[in-house]
Amino acid sequence: MLNMPKASSTAMDRLVLWLGRSPTLGFATSRVAFAAAASCQVSAMFNSEPDFAGTASLLQAGIWFWTVASIAQNMLTPPLGLLLRPISLFIDIIILLTVIALCEPLQIAALACLFFVAWSASDRFGRGSIIVLTLCLVLAFLARGYYEPWASARHVADVDRAIDGLTVLIACTIAAAMLSMSILEKRLLSWSERLQAVGLSFQKSLPRFVVEQISDLMAARYCALIWQMDEGPIHCEIIDGEGARTISLPDRQIESLLGIAPREAPFLYSSQSNRLLLRSRLGILRNEKASPLIETILDVLGPGQGVSFHVQTGELRGRLFVGARHGWSPAALLRALRIQEGLELFLERHFFFLAWRDRTFAEARQALSRDLHDSVLQTLAALRVRLVTAIHGMTAAGAIDQLAELRAMEELVTAEQAHLRHLLSASENASGNVELGREIERCCRFIALQWGIECRLNPLDHPMPVLPETAAEVEFLIREAAANAAKHAAAQHITVSLAQADGEILIALKDNAGAQPITRESYTGDFELQSQSIMKRLGKIGGTAYFHNLSMNSLISIRLPSSLPRSQI
């Protein structure tokens, strides 16, 4: 089994990866640092001006209120969060650009804070927003120096040092976020590449393998895959704190979990909100009310946030629900999209290998079967040629007594050749039903020739069309039972009767013994047949066989289903 690397779940790892997964943590950290720096700067500017003490307090309160509000809005659920995010980002940009233009000591800190604002804007509005932000930044830098350098004139060394320290903190947060982004990107790429290399090499079911891999990658609380193969039954594979298992869900819940439109778009959900966050086809974020779905998720998977995406490859159709802490960050949607692509690529490759392997095996089986049949036909042909030669020689030598036996043997070989040829052409010409009565009549003639006994089929009232596989099974059972009767019960006359009722084929073989003493090795009583070969064969196809000891003869009754699975060869 291939061991895939597990995502570490230590607290530090989670913290670092959170920085790279979405801008929320970096945004909050930088904002608090900036607020602290701004408060210090306000204090430094207004400490020497008693008239402005109230203004300074008001300004500081405003700074902290703005900080708390901008952090809190990241936690708001749709639709309010979706509505307030652009407004909040707009206010952030105005404030930070104003600080750059007016307050020289805070310029670098504000510039650093803009990094997370730009990231959030890019998440929310796309990469075009970065260009707009850059233009605004250019204008802000051009505007510097046109106003009274009030802040610059009131330098306090301690405050400058504090601001520098906080600026470094913001810069470190940026560096950590970028490093974390890089780690996440590499981890995703490595996961995807390793997954592609797996092919067929995992010793567990495909759904279980998928949920384990996704769960590891996303460090998820749970990961559930609702899946269906080729319009077959729907299953649910889940992995959580209790381990991996298959659970059965009521139809109503399955319908709710799978019947989501639009199907292709990944979405974020939370048990605290009845809305989903997703992107439209144009890439615009939107939210949709989906109370029944959220209720079902809560019932099946429990409370908390999560991301869901659809998987469809070949005959597999399904949806994954991954319980992961992501906030309402649109970055989680993009990440889900990439995981979805990697997973679909893996599944395509997996199904390709599977189809290729099946095809190769089928070809190998066919080649083996062809070789086997060729070999048997060759041997029969050789036997027949030798018999014909012997018959020719004996006819010439006038050994008439032994001719009949040789001719019977030649007839037997000819019958076997014809039967084998018939079987081969039937398997080549595929699929239709065969008439069971005709097949068994031929089989009875063969048994009669083979054992030198009388063997006949009781006439059937109506035709019995069955699959070739079923006919072959019936023929095998009759041959085996007749061979037992001829060998062990010294039967001289065998009568075969066939009937079909309630999806089952009933076979009865009645034999009467010859003059020889009867050795009943295979038959021990009036109940279940003791023939190993017959019982083993019937066990595989769900049939039964019984032996009945009658006064002058014996009766074997066999029952087997009419429809047997079609052979792979």
Place this chain on the structure above:
Amino acid sequence: MMAQIAIVDDHPIFLDGMAQFLSSHGHDVVFCARSVDEAISRLQAERPDLLILDVSMKDGGGLAILSAIRSSGSTVPVIFMTVHIRPDQTLEAIKLGVDGVVLKDSDPNELLTCIGQVLSGNKSIAPFVMEQALVHSISAPANDSNALSTLTDRELEIAGLIRAGLRNREIAGRCGLTEGTVKVHLHSIFQKLGIKSRSELIIMMMSIDSDIPAVGLH
């Protein structure tokens, strides 16, 4: 009509039986060979009136021997005696100038009849074998290549790109289409070819000696 006959077959019991059978019916078995190489080397030294060859042997079987002796300019009559011969092998054998084909599971006396006819200068090919060859030659079997001919140019282009391992998004970029349009084309391809997945499409295309250019590989 007596003849000096050489038999080539890799099945020893059949080979011995056939030699005995022919000898008992008045023919002279010049040699028995069990491989293509042995047969060709023996034929350089001996000149039988008739060759009886098995088709299914290693190193090309009867067809290889027939091809070799016809290339050397020999016109010795040849009868194929085989368990199974594919229609395309029959056609190939006829092109190479085989004189008779007999199935091994037919009555051995049919071989004697065939030998007589061939030695009289006639052709004698088992009706069943001839019928299969005729059917094969006049009706092109419905295969994957035919199925591909039902695809439009655009669908063929997309199928070629899928064969090259491209994703829908990449195909869309390369063909100047939207991803949705590619999916619609893909759905149509699956329907026309009666398949359900990209994997099946790739396998189908890989198994065809197709004229479709390997787009996307450059």
